[in-house]
Each structure stands twice: as C-alpha cells, then as structure tokens.
Amino acid sequence: QKEVEQNSGPLSVPEGAIASLNCTYSDRVSQSFFWYRQYSGKSPELIMSIYSNGDKEDGRFTAQLNKASQYVSLLIRDSQPSDSATYLCAVKSEGNTGKLIFGQGTTLQVKP
Amino acid sequence: DAEITQSPRHKITETGRQVTLACHQTWNHNNMFWYRQDLGHGLRLIHYSYGVQDTNKGEVSDGYSVSRSNTEDLPLTLESAASSQTSVYFCASSALAGGYGQFFGPGTRLTVL
Numbered sequence: 006q007k008e009v010e011q012n013s014g015p016l017s018v019p020e021g022a023i024a025s026l027n028c029t030y031s032d033r034v035s036q037s038f039f040w041y042r043q044y045s046g047k048s049p050e051l052i053m054s055i056y057s058n059g060d061k062e063d064g065r066f067t068a069q070l071n072k073a074s075q076y077v078s079l080l081i082r083d084s085q086p087s088d089s090a091t092y093l094c095a096v097k098s099e100g101n102t103g104k105l106i107f108g109q110g111t112t113l114q115v116k117p
Numbered sequence: 118d119a120e121i122t123q124s125p126r127h128k129i130t131e132t133g134r135q136v137t138l139a140c141h142q143t144w145n146h147n148n149m150f151w152y153r154q155d156l157g158h159g160l161r162l163i164h165y166s167y168g169v170q171d172t173n174k175g176e177v178s179d180g181y182s183v184s185r186s187n188t189e190d191l192p193l194t195l196e197s198a199a200s201s202q203t204s205v206y207f208c209a210s211s212a213l214a215g216g217y218g219q220f221f222g223p224g225t226r227l228t229v230l
Contacts, residue, residue: 039218047223048207048221048222048224050221051219051220054217054218056216095219103147103148103165103211103214103219104150105218107159108159109158110159
C-alpha cells in the first residue's frame with residue numbers, strides 16, 4: 006500500500022513567521038510531488054510542484070525534495086493570515102499516467 | 118480560460134434514488150478523476166478515466182459508476198443513494214502523463230436523507 010503521510014496539525018504560527026509543512030512517502034520510485042492548498046469549503050488548489058532533489062522557490066513558497074529520505078516539505082515565508090488553510094501533499098508514482106496519492110493534509114493557522 | 122466545472126453545486130436527495138453528478142472540463146485533458154472528501158478521511162478516489170471509453174475503479178467505487186463518452190465529461194452516478202454517500206465530491210483532470218498535477222473542480226456537496 007503506497008502511502009503519503011502528513012501531520013494533521015493544526016500547525017499554528019504567528020504572522021510573519023516561517024511555516025514548515027512536512028510530508029513523507031513510501032514509494033521509492035515516486036517521481037512527481039505536489040502541494041495543494043485547500044481553504045475551508047473550497048476545492049484543492051495546486052500551488053507547487055517539484056520533480057528533482059533540492060529546493061524550488063515560487064514567491065513566498067519553497068518546496069524541498071529529498072528522494073533519498075523520501076521526504077518533501079513546503080516552507081511558507083512571511084506567513085499571512087490568508088495562508089491559513091489545509092495543505093495537501095500529493096505524490097505521483099512512476100508507471101501510472103495520472104493517479105496521485107494524497108496525504109490527509111496539515112491544517113495551518115496563521116495568527117495575527 | 119480553460120476550466121473544470123461541476124453541477125449541481127449542492128444536492129439533497131433521498132435514500133434509494135439515482136443521482137448523477139456532472140463534471141465538465143475544457144482543458145482537453147485525457148485524465149479525469151472523481152474523489153469524495155469526508156472529515157477524517159481526506160480525499161478518496163472513486164473512479165478515474167484515462168481517455169474516452171476508459172474507466173477504472175478507485176479505492177471506494179462500490180455504489181458508484183462512471184462513463185466516458187467524450188474528452189470533456191465524466192459524469193458520476195450513484196445508482197441507489199445511501200446515507201453513507203453524503204459527502205463532498207470533487208472532480209479533477211490532468212494531462213496525459215499526469216506530471217503537471219491535477220486540477221480540481223469546485224465540488225458538489227451531496228446530502229442523502
């Protein structure tokens with residue numbers, strides 16, 4: 006059973022701080038990794054993708070991937086109350102054409 | 118702009134009735150997916166399709182069916198609605214290789230009384 010694990014939280018950080026969200030996965034041949042943001046009552050929104058080891062930055066967001074440790078993380082710099090949401094980690098494994106395995110999500114609360 | 122839409126956005130039905138939820142995408146994506154999301158369970162895959170006439174069962178497919186007659190649409194049918202199928206349903210689509218992630222519709226909130 007291929008799995009994606011996330012701490013459900015809630016993770017609470019003060020406004021302006023760095024929020025660090027973590028995800029581990031079980032399938033060693035996984036090749037594509039995604040972070041989704043889901044506001045309460047809304048659908049998941051793709052915010053980051055990462056495919057190779059290292060860091061990928063997009064504005065205040067940085068995705069980090071370590072395939073040897075089977076670990077992917079999302080850093081949110083200068084956290085804002087509007088970043089308060091559930092963040093879903095998703096992994097695409099080699100050999101299928103589109104299925105993603107989702108983690109259960111981490112709820113982030115950014116306090117003013 | 119390309120998009121993915123779902124209808125209805127809210128639906129209340131009775132136990133035993135057949136219900137069809139619509140999903141329409143204009144991305145021209147080959148892959149389409151149906152999920153349900155419940156508190157404590159995250160996103161669970163119901164059915165998916167990799168192209169016209171192709172359908173596959175996901176992890177929670179019992180009581181649901183889909184058909185794919187064109188690229189744009191993947192309707193989800195609950196053959197005989199049960200209270201356990203009260204949930205929020207999301208449709209998603211992705212390009213052929215799936216390497217760029219899935220894009221989600223706005224969701225349908227279904228209540229079965």
